[in-house]
Amino acid sequence: MKVPKEKGVIKRTMQSSLVGLALLLAVFVLTCPRIGTAATAGEIDRDVNIALSKLYKTTPAAKKLSRIAKGILVFPGIIKGGFIVGGQYGEGALRVDGETTGYYNTVSASYGLQIGAQSFGYALFFIDEAGLKYLDKSEGWEIGVDPNVVMVDKGAARALSTTSAKSGIYVFFFNQKGLMADLSVAGSKITKIKPGK
Secondary structure, eight states, X not given: OOOOHHHHHHHHHHHHHHHHHHHHHHHHHHHOGGGTSOOOHXXXXXXXXXXXXXXXXXXXXXXXXXXXXXXXXXXXXXXXXXXXXXXXXXXXXXEETTEEEEEEEEXXXXXXXXXXXXXXXXXXXXXXXXXXXXXXXXXXXXXXXXXXXEEEOHHHHHHOOTTTOOSSEEEEEEEEEESOOOOOOTTOEEEEEOOOO
């Protein structure tokens, strides 16, 4: 039976996409061994300390907000990759008054025109108790579905002050490496975890 030309093109395109996805996953497995196993509490705390230190050195607005924030949830190493279908994953810790009060992971999936891989980190600064309580009571919080989250880029960071930030949750990105663009946490699901010791 002869396959119409259009169907043959679609079939080859789908096969190429699947091969590309398999190659991308293989690269992730080989270059990011921690994806397969959860980090320990000590490893997460160490990475959070390093990430916050770097963030405060490069972004004075984050350092200022840390003084009034009721809590800071830090994901120091998010891995994002995609070939048509994409996803990202990372683990982090919530700090309240400088102490870790819980551990969380962040997961998201996407579909569309995308290819590549990157790593980055982000920190959520909870300015009021309402946002912190929402995180605590939710059984998996999807960012973008209450409470209000503000993405802080370099321009916004220059204008941000402790007097202008009265409520809500502010997100700072840091340590971006890789080929993908479009950093976003919208649609990410944040869930409490219990890492090993």
